[in-house]
Amino acid sequence: MLTMNNVSKIYQTNSVQTHALRDFSLTVNEGEFIAVTGPSGSGKTTFLNIAGLLEPFTSGQYTLDGVDIGGLSDNQTADLRNQKIGYIFQGFNLIPDLNLYENVEVPLRYRGIAAKERKIRIEQCLEQVGLASRAKHLPQQLSGGQQQRVAIARALAGKPRFLLADEPTGNLDSLMARQVMELLEEINKNGATIVMVTHDAELARRAPRNIQVVDGQLADFTLYQGKPTLAATRDNETVVASGV
Amino acid sequence: MLDIKPIFNAIRRSKIGAVLLLLQIALTMSIVSNAAFMINDHVSYLRKDTGFPEKEIFSFAVMTFGKDRSLSQQAEVDETMIRNLPGVINATLSQAVPLSGGGSTSTMRLRPSPETSKSVSVAYYNTDEHGLETFGVKLIEGRNFRPEEVIIGDDFNGNGPNTIIVSQPFVEALFPDGNALGQTVYFSNRPLQIIGIVETMKSPWPSSDRDEITALVPFIDAKNYQHIVVRADKNERANIMANIEQNMLDAYDKRVIINVDGLDKTKENYDATDVLMMRMLIVLVVILLLITALGIFGLTQFNISKRTKQIGTRRALGARKSAIVRYFLIENTMVCMAGLFIGGVAAVVLGDVMMKTYSISSLELEFIVGTAIFIFAMSIFAVIFPAMRAANISPSIATRSI
Ligand SMILES: Nc1ncnc2c1ncn2[C@@H]1O[C@H](COP(=O)(O)OP(=O)(O)OP(=O)(O)O)[C@@H](O)[C@H]1O
Ligand SMILES: [Mg+2]
Numbered sequence: 159m160l161t162m163n164n165v166s167k168i169y170q171t172n173s174v175q176t177h178a179l180r181d182f183s184l185t186v187n188e189g190e191f192i193a194v195t196g197p198s199g200s201g202k203t204t205f206l207n208i209a210g211l212l213e214p215f216t217s218g219q220y221t222l223d224g225v226d227i228g229g230l231s232d233n234q235t236a237d238l239r240n241q242k243i244g245y246i247f248q249g250f251n252l253i254p255d256l257n258l259y260e261n262v263e264v265p266l267r268y269r270g271i272a273a274k275e276r277k278i279r280i281e282q283c284l285e286q287v288g289l290a291s292r293a294k295h296l297p298q299q300l301s302g303g304q305q306q307r308v309a310i311a312r313a314l315a316g317k318p319r320f321l322l323a324d325e326p327t328g329n330l331d332s333l334m335a336r337q338v339m340e341l342l343e344e345i346n347k348n349g350a351t352i353v354m355v356t357h358d359a360e361l362a363r364r365a366p367r368n369i370q371v372v373d374g375q376l377a378d379f380t381l382y383q384g385k386p387t388l389a390a391t392r393d394n395e396t397v398v399a400s401g402v
Numbered sequence: 403m404l405d406i407k408p409i410f411n412a413i414r415r416s417k418i419g420a421v422l423l424l425l426q427i428a429l430t431m432s433i434v435s436n437a438a439f440m441i442n443d444h445v446s447y448l449r450k451d452t453g454f455p456e457k458e459i460f461s462f463a464v465m466t467f468g469k470d471r472s473l474s475q476q477a478e479v480d481e482t483m484i485r486n487l488p489g490v491i492n493a494t495l496s497q498a499v500p501l502s503g504g505g506s507t508s509t510m511r512l513r514p515s516p517e518t519s520k521s522v523s524v525a526y527y528n529t530d531e532h533g534l535e536t537f538g539v540k541l542i543e544g545r546n547f548r549p550e551e552v553i554i555g556d557d558f559n560g561n562g563p564n565t566i567i568v569s570q571p572f573v574e575a576l577f578p579d580g581n582a583l584g585q586t587v588y589f590s591n592r593p594l595q596i597i598g599i600v601e602t603m604k605s606p607w608p609s610s611d612r613d614e615i616t617a618l619v620p621f622i623d624a625k626n627y628q629h630i631v632v633r634a635d636k637n638e639r640a641n642i643m644a645n646i647e648q649n650m651l652d653a654y655d656k657r658v659i660i661n662v663d664g665l666d667k668t669k670e671n672y673d674a675t676d677v678l679m680m681r682m683l684i685v686l687v688v689i690l691l692l693i694t695a696l697g698i699f700g701l702t703q704f705n706i707s708k709r710t711k712q713i714g715t716r717r718a719l720g721a722r723k724s725a726i727v728r729y730f731l732i733e734n735t736m737v738c739m740a741g742l743f744i745g746g747v748a749a750v751v752l753g754d755v756m757m758k759t760y761s762i763s764s765l766e767l768e769f770i771v772g773t774a775i776f777i778f779a780m781s782i783f784a785v786i787f788p789a790m791r792a793a794n795i796s797p798s799i800a801t802r803s804i
Binding site for chain 2: 203206207210211212213232233236237239240241245247248249251253254255256257260263264265267268269296312316324
């Protein structure tokens, strides 16, 4: 599904260079559900942005679903984002001037799907996240958890093969967070590949595969089975605490 | 694919900025279309033929204080003297100077009053048989006055003239069927026979609506204050004007010569306040347009900075750059169209009020359409650059900003 080979990302600001990713290599297989953890500033978001074609990388090679990403035009990456990738953001990123229905509709319009087909998909997706009855509401009339579920519905509407989530539960209380996690698990069961960045060790543990980013590199990865690995102990104390 | 409905809904939900801009566009539209119409009206008036070779003609006023001579006889002497000056084509006494803003009008009718008949208000020049050539107007039918037809005196009703030369618009007003030559019109109940028709001969009030219905009346009644109109070779005119006071005083010195002005200068003076007003109107229009363009530019900038995260998110969800630009163009188009429509209606109403209040001609549709197109094009211009910058917002903003 996704292969990164020695991908590096350097941010250049006022003669200060930040190596956000260094020779980052990773393969994600179709149908996987991966939780990405790591200390703040380690490069998790950078990895996710590059994986999701939201920003270019400095060097290395990245292949998504058989397509070499380096050298694609801006329009081509926009179309790839639209067709293959769904995003879930920590801040939900719903468009405040649009009601829930219109929010879910946004990626479908960019894909040029006909109105009738859009309606079917939107209603189905809102149904799936349990908010079909509130289609005409504006985002600010909803709780955080509900907003995130709308955002998930929006990510799902385009039937993406690949779902990226950057701390999707970061702004939610634990009950809401669990609901969102359950939703993601269900989506994963239906076939979508999911990569999720999280600070929540409990949630990370529920993912079949965990990877850790430390200082712009993949620290270690292991199938998490309840016992913290060495790397996990070193970099994420909360994992240890809650794992005991 | 145009996303009209969601954009419209978005505007509806965050209305204040859009409504303010809409009102501004409507106001600009209504004022600019009327102003453009007035300016155009004025420019075409300024360019319009007056019928006079303005650069060949000059006039001056004679104020006589000497009581020892007959004014009419002196006038004949003066005219002859002036006609003999090298470069002079002709000269005439006239109670009114063309295009000067001062003159006489009278009602002329087909039948003497109290009989009711068709009538028309006419601006007339009292001149002699030299008037036609001095004014330089084009005779299209009939003939000039004969010397014996020119009456010198002060009793118009008792011993006045019997002939008249009228302008073509005079004919159209009073004799719509044509055939005016030889007909009689009544001026203060004095019958005058039309012996000649001139093509164009403006009144002393060229900007008024009765500017073209004019006549020459062969009647000389020299007064203490009298105008003389002179036509000369274009290249000699300045020279003759410079010496005319001395020449006149040499002939008889118990008088004062004032207001020696070329006819072009006379018209310029007459139009001066109008021209000033038009210039101010143009400045106003330009300022108004600039403010509106700035308003559109500013609102777009504001919307973009307010929606940075939204734009990044849209890009992340698959919007191409062109889709972002299109979003702002459509948004602008909708606000603009609504503003232009309201402004267009307001323009018609405003034009109507002005027509009734200031008796100007009614606003023509092409000015409303033209102004709307211009404002719309200007708005596109004001939106396109901020929109293009908005399109360059990175999709990574979606994850980077909370
Ligand atoms: N646009 C940018 N310009 C310059 N430096 C940046 C930019 N974005 C990220 N960085 C730097 O890159 C490094 C990695 O940032 P990144 O956001 O990927 O970390 P993260 O692991 O997501 O952190 P957190 O857990 O706090 O979200 C950081 O040092 C950050 O300061
Ligand atoms: Mg991050």
